[in-house]
Amino acid sequence: MSPRSTQANQRLHEEQKERILSAALPIFAQKGLVATKMADIASAAEMGYGSMYHYFPDKEAIFMALIERMMQESSQHTQEALALPGTPWVRLQWWLSRTMTWVRKHPEITLFITQVLTNEQEHWKLRQLAYQLSRAAQKELRRLIVEGQEAGQVVSGNPDRLAMAIQSCLHGLAIEATFDPDRAREDFPDAEMLLRLLKV
Numbered sequence: 700m701s702p703r704s705t706q707a708n709q710r711l712h713e714e715q716k717e718r719i720l721s722a723a724l725p726i727f728a729q730k731g732l733v734a735t736k737m738a739d740i741a742s743a744a745e746m747g748y749g750s751m752y753h754y755f756p757d758k759e760a761i762f763m764a765l766i767e768r769m770m771q772e773s774s775q776h777t778q779e780a781l782a783l784p785g786t787p788w789v790r791l792q793w794w795l796s797r798t799m800t801w802v803r804k805h806p807e808i809t810l811f812i813t814q815v816l817t818n819e820q821e822h823w824k825l826r827q828l829a830y831q832l833s834r835a836a837q838k839e840l841r842r843l844i845v846e847g848q849e850a851g852q853v854v855s856g857n858p859d860r861l862a863m864a865i866q867s868c869l870h871g872l873a874i875e876a877t878f879d880p881d882r883a884r885e886d887f888p889d890a891e892m893l894l895r896l897l898k899v
Contacts, residue, residue: 716754719744720768723761728811732762732825759825766815766828769808770835777839787847791897794843795865796890802873803887806880809873837862844897853897861897868893 722744726735737758741748755761780794802809815829841862847853854861876883 712754715746715750716764719746719751719754719761720765723758724765724811725807727762727765728807728814731814732758762815762825763828765811766825766832769812770828770832773832773836773839777842780843786852787843787850788852791843791847791853792890792894794840795893798869799872799887799890799893802869803876803883806873806876806883809870810877813870837866840865847897852899854899864896865893868896 719740723735723740726739726743730739735758737751738748740758740761741751744751755764776797777794780790780797783790783793812829812833815826816833837859841858844853844858844861848855848858872883872887876887
C-alpha cells in the first residue's frame, strides 16, 4: 500500500480538527471553559484522549479556534448580503432570514458566546475575542440598517439601538430554541416579524 500524499494527510488533519470543534461546541456551551475537560471533548468526538493533542495543544486553543471560525463566518455572511443585487431592504431581509434560520438550527452557538462573556472572567483574551464577535455582528447589522435608512426603506432612529433590539431578539430566540427545540421547530417566528421593528 502506498503512503498517503501530503495533500491527503492535510485533508485528514483538517477533517479531524473539524470533528473536534463540532464535538467541543455543545460541551463548552453547556459547561463553560473551566468545567470542560479535554477528556470530555475526546469522548464526544469519539477519539482517543492522546490523539487530541496532535490537533490542539489544550482546550483553550479549541475554544479560540471556535470563536475565530465564528468571526469569519459572520463576516462572510454580511459580505454576501452586501453583494446582493436589489434594494437595501432586500439585502436586510436576506440577512435576517438567513440569520434566523441559523439561530434556529444552531442555538448552542449563541449560548456558547454568552458563556464566554458572562462566566470566563479569568480568560480575558477569550472574552475579548467573544466580545469582538458579538460587536462585529451588531456592527454588520448596523451597516445594513444605515443603508436602508439612507434609501428611505428603514425606520429612522439611532441605528445602534435598532441593531441592538434585533440582536436581543435573536439572542432570546436562541435561548428558546435551546431549551424547547420542539416548540422552536413549530413556532419559531419568521424574519418578517422582526423586520416590523425596522419597517417604515
